[in-house]
Amino acid sequence: MAEITTIARPYAKAAFDFALEKDAVDSWAEMLDFAAQVSENETMKPLLSGALASNQLAELFIKVCGEQVNEQGQNLLKVMAENGRLEVLPAVYQLFHELRNEWAKEVEAHVVSATELNAEQQQQIGASLEKRLTRKVKLNCSVDASLVAGVIITAGDLVIDGSVSGKLNRLSETLQS
Structure with missing residues (x-):
């Protein structure tokens, strides 16, 4: 995973810098x-x-x-495509998304x-996280009955x-040690 991130980072950074310069961060996020x-x-x-030459692959990808x-x-x-890096596009999008959130002072919280x-309850959690993280928080909530009670954020x-x-x-680990 680290290798993919290393490969994707320069593309994501270049795309983000360009999008920021052109005031088109949201449209670039959609494109990526x-x-x-x-x-x-x-x-x-x-x-x-x-399987295809880089120029053919680029043309096909752009047509799609x-x-x-x-x-x-x-x-x-x-x-x-010329650099044989189209397979890292999901990582480029993920890194671009992280750069966008950092720039917008936003964070996604999974609850x-x-x-x-x-x-x-969602509003209370969101407000507490915004205060703690000093960022705008977007909550993604899901349910897992195996937790018995409570939340993991x-x-x-x-x-x-x-x-x-x-x-x-944690109690079990403490008792075992």
Whole structure:
């Protein structure tokens, strides 16, 4: 994974810098998301491994993307095809998304709870995280009944495990040591 990230980082950084300069960060995020989905398509995957010449692959990829990718996006795809890097497009999109969130002072928080959270609970969690992280927080909530009760919140490097199963695991580790 580190190798893919290392390969993808310069493309993501260049795309983000260009998008920022042209005040088109959101449109670039959409373009990269679409191109990443195309690269993960089961029909396209085998072609990315070198079955076609780079210029043919770039033309095919751009035709598949159609109007979803503008001229500058097509140029990025051509460069990536020439360097045999189209298969790292999902990582480029992910890194671009992280750069965008950092620039916008936003963070995505994943909240896993034992039961469905109501709107008031989500608002309280969001407000507490915004205060703690000094960023705008977007919550992605899901339910995992195996937690028994409580929540696990993940926001970037921050992990808050307030679940009963997590507490039982920590108690078990303490008793064993």
